[in-house]
Amino acid sequence: MTVATRLRSRHLLGIADLDPGEIELILDTAVAMKEIGTRTIKKVPALRGRTVVNLFFEASTRTRLSFELAEKRLSADTMGITTAGSSVTKGETLADTARTLEAMSPDLIVIRHAASGSPHLLSTICKAGIVNAGDGTHEHPTQALLDALTMRERKGRLAGLKVAIVGDLLHSRVLRSNVLLLTRMGAEVRACGPATLIPLGLKALGVHVTTSIDEAVKDADVVMMLRVQHERMYGLFLPSLREYFNLFGLTPARLAHAASDVIVMHPGPMNRGVEIDSAVADGPWSVILDQVANGVAVRMAVLYLLAGEELT
Amino acid sequence: MMAQATTAHVLKGGRVVDPRAGRDGHFDIRIENGLVAAIGKNLPLDEARVVDVPADFVITPGLIDMHVHLREPGQEHKETIATGTWSAVVGGFTGVACMPNTDPVNDSASVTQFILKRAADAGFARVYPIGAVSLGSMGDQMTEMGDLRAAGCVAFTDDGKPVATALLMRRALEYAGMFDVPIIEHCEDPSLKGDGVAHEGAVAALLGLRGIPGVAESIMAERDISLAELTGGRIHVAHMSARQTMRAVRDGKSRGVRVTCEVAPHHFTLTDEALREGAGYNTNLKMNPPLREEADRLAMIEGLRDGSVDIISTDHAPHHADEKALEFDRAPFGIVGLETCVPLCLDRLVHAGVISLSRFVELLSSNPASLLKILGGTISVGAPADLTVLAPDAPVTIRTATLVSKSKNSPFDGWSLRGATAATIVGGRVLYANPAVTDAARFVIT
Numbered sequence: 001m002t003v004a005t006r007l008r009s010r011h012l013l014g015i016a017d018l019d020p021g022e023i024e025l026i027l028d029t030a031v032a033m034k035e036i037g038t039r040t041i042k043k044v045p046a047l048r049g050r051t052v053v054n055l056f057f058e059a060s061t062r063t064r065l066s067f068e069l070a071e072k073r074l075s076a077d078t079m080g081i082t083t084a085g086s087s088v089t090k091g092e093t094l095a096d097t098a099r100t101l102e103a104m105s106p107d108l109i110v111i112r113h114a115a116s117g118s119p120h121l122l123s124t125i126c127k128a129g130i131v132n133a134g135d136g137t138h139e140h141p142t143q144a145l146l147d148a149l150t151m152r153e154r155k156g157r158l159a160g161l162k163v164a165i166v167g168d169l170l171h172s173r174v175l176r177s178n179v180l181l182l183t184r185m186g187a188e189v190r191a192c193g194p195a196t197l198i199p200l201g202l203k204a205l206g207v208h209v210t211t212s213i214d215e216a217v218k219d220a221d222v223v224m225m226l227r228v229q230h231e232r233m234y235g236l237f238l239p240s241l242r243e244y245f246n247l248f249g250l251t252p253a254r255l256a257h258a259a260s261d262v263i264v265m266h267p268g269p270m271n272r273g274v275e276i277d278s279a280v281a282d283g284p285w286s287v288i289l290d291q292v293a294n295g296v297a298v299r300m301a302v303l304y305l306l307a308g309e310e311l312t
Numbered sequence: 313m314m315a316q317a318t319t320a321h322v323l324k325g326g327r328v329v330d331p332r333a334g335r336d337g338h339f340d341i342r343i344e345n346g347l348v349a350a351i352g353k354n355l356p357l358d359e360a361r362v363v364d365v366p367a368d369f370v371i372t373p374g375l376i377d378m379h380v381h382l383r384e385p386g387q388e389h390k391e392t393i394a395t396g397t398w399s400a401v402v403g404g405f406t407g408v409a410c411m412p413n414t415d416p417v418n419d420s421a422s423v424t425q426f427i428l429k430r431a432a433d434a435g436f437a438r439v440y441p442i443g444a445v446s447l448g449s450m451g452d453q454m455t456e457m458g459d460l461r462a463a464g465c466v467a468f469t470d471d472g473k474p475v476a477t478a479l480l481m482r483r484a485l486e487y488a489g490m491f492d493v494p495i496i497e498h499c500e501d502p503s504l505k506g507d508g509v510a511h512e513g514a515v516a517a518l519l520g521l522r523g524i525p526g527v528a529e530s531i532m533a534e535r536d537i538s539l540a541e542l543t544g545g546r547i548h549v550a551h552m553s554a555r556q557t558m559r560a561v562r563d564g565k566s567r568g569v570r571v572t573c574e575v576a577p578h579h580f581t582l583t584d585e586a587l588r589e590g591a592g593y594n595t596n597l598k599m600n601p602p603l604r605e606e607a608d609r610l611a612m613i614e615g616l617r618d619g620s621v622d623i624i625s626t627d628h629a630p631h632h633a634d635e636k637a638l639e640f641d642r643a644p645f646g647i648v649g650l651e652t653c654v655p656l657c658l659d660r661l662v663h664a665g666v667i668s669l670s671r672f673v674e675l676l677s678s679n680p681a682s683l684l685k686i687l688g689g690t691i692s693v694g695a696p697a698d699l700t701v702l703a704p705d706a707p708v709t710i711r712t713a714t715l716v717s718k719s720k721n722s723p724f725d726g727w728s729l730r731g732a733t734a735a736t737i738v739g740g741r742v743l744y745a746n747p748a749v750t751d752a753a754r755f756v757i758t
């Protein structure tokens with residue numbers, strides 16, 4: 001792997017566009033950023049004078065707060081637009097919103113949107129760099145990067161790790177980004193979920209696909225649980241959440257078959273008693289709070305690499 | 313209506329390809345008073361004006377596109393009957409059949425008459441309205457098909473969606489059968505389609521787009537073929553895209569069911585892989601049925617080659633640029649097709665060796681004319697002179713900005729192809745001569 005010194009694109013639209021060297025660069029930069037978070041004055045001037053717009057068309061408290069904190073720590077000027085109360089609800093199109101923003105000359109636009117490909121549409125209209133903060137059921141690249149940082153911290157490597165990802169595989173952008181990142185970095189990915197929630201073509205991405213959680217978890221170094229939404233029952237995907245927990249919920253008994261030093265991850269927000277037993281979520285395996293802390297560091301790294309001056 | 317007597321003209325020098333008349337060779341065609349007056353070798357000129365046609369140009373019976381959305385009445389910001397029929401003429405079509413999903417829906421004779429009046433006023437391609445199967449295409453009550461037929465409808469469909477229930481389709485096949493008119497079906501199982509926006513496969517999975525499986529189409533086709541078998545009615549499968557549907561239609565034909573099918577050029581030239589190109593998510597690649605995978609595209613090609621596909625139609629579906637400049641999920645389905653069809657078919661089918669020129673004429677003229685029992689499909693003495701002149705070897709680069717359709721929503725921008733429309737003659741008048749491939753001054757017949 002050649003180590004990158006900069007990113008080739010001025011956007012982060014998805015993990016699909018990153019090569020292994022660029023992924024390493026972001027993770028290494030995130031390690032440096034994390035150190036800033038331990039200082040008394042948690043602020044560097046790396047994005048001073050730069051404008052970052054947070055465009056959140058979908059409710060997401062944790063991702064939005066994480067980006068905002070990352071921007072503040074880098075001294076960027078930030079503006080936030082959320083769906084409620086904005087012109088979006090008055091029927092303005094995304095393209096029009098983008099053109100309006102463009103007139104304010106932002107350096108970066110962070111976008112979260114329910115439609116897959118929205119950041120890509122924005123990238124064809126705006127001069128600003130676009131950061132995908134989650135688009136529909138497509139990608140959530142900064143989530144996969146913070147997950148990778150967490151795994152690397154705990155395990156010292158990504159290559160060769162056995163990672164089980166369990167849950168709603170069909171609707172999960174976290175799954176797509178993680179699969180792309182982990183397979184690219186040489187990890188072994190097992191994806192597990194009910195047959196109704198497995199997308200066609202997942203195997204082609206080099207993933208072992210199974211409907212047995214025991215098979216997925218066996219000897220795993222990392223178990224990542226994905227959120228299962230209540231709404232899925234209405235699309236005839238699931239008969240009940242009770243049955244889902246019986247067949248796919250992560251319990252201490254199931255986790256006993258994983259590697260002895262297994263870590264358990266969850267992108268949040270968790271549905272306790274649906275995809276994960278509280279005893280697991282709050283147990284010694286859980287690195288869920290590490291993920292939150294790493295989220296800020298990874299987002300600082302991405303923003304800095306896309307728009308920053310030299311780090312001091 | 314034809315004008316009074318005009319100068320006679322003789323088209324001289326072109327290769328005439330007319331499979332239904334068993335003709336493929338260099339013949340003269342005499343046009344008089346808008347009609348074909350004679351066809352043969354070395355016709356006497358009398359006082360006729362000669363129109364020299366280059367020897368490598370091909371004259372065919374006028375092309376007919378039996379699946380066009382003209383959008384008028386109701387959505388004139390996308391297309392009007394005038395702009396749509398002009399787009400047809402520029403694309404080489406002398407006739408189009410238009411879909412009833414306008415606003416209001418063409419479910420009554422008054423709407424049919426309005427369409428025909430507008431088409432006559434425009435004076436470009438001939439228009440053959442298709443009536444709705446059900447009132448408002450809502451799937452509840454059957455339209456007055458007798459009245460619609462008398463007003464000029466040539467077929468019935470609830471296109472845009474499938475005929476809602478098996479019972480309604482059964483009744484429609486029986487009832488339309490009294491007039492020997494086909495039911496055209498937009499084959500799609502609504503529950504399997506759900507809120508899908510792209511073909512269900514590896515590409516949709518990667519792009520995070522909700523999928524529509526190929527069997528959503530074939531399951532509905534199988535229902536309809538079974539009902540056509542039961543009733544003896546005629547079912548026509550519109551814009552076929554999935555290999556499973558091709559198999560169902562072949563099976564039906566082999567059992568003697570009166571089933572026919574059509575394929576649109578985008579389904580034999582593109583696959584869902586195109587969605588990944590450039591920044592990705594190009595909404596001009598969003599249509600229903602969606603672009604499918606390579607195995608499906610090859611099944612369409614095979615059907616075109618072996619004769620299982622009866623017709624090529626464009627599913628010309630204009631949308632305003634503002635409507636397509638949306639998130640992929642929200643953009644409407646459909647692309648324009650009238651002006652890109654001929655180059656795509658000549659390049660990707662004829663020059664690629666998939667089909668012969670005479671099969672091209674069957675697919676784009678003879679078969680739609682037979683299916684709809686309308687004028688044309690062959691060049692016959694005494695019939696209106698509806699002719700298409702092709703320059704099969706002329707290079708063409710598609711520029712969507714120069715399309716004459718009111719909408720420019722085509723994924724073929726920048727494609728370089730071989731084969732163009734040289735001229736389009738409707739009722740003996742040259743309505744269009746392509747300045748890029750022919751000396752327009754020569755191609756004047758009025």
Ligand SMILES: [Zn+2]
Pocket residue numbers: 471472473498550551600
């Ligand atoms: Zn349709």
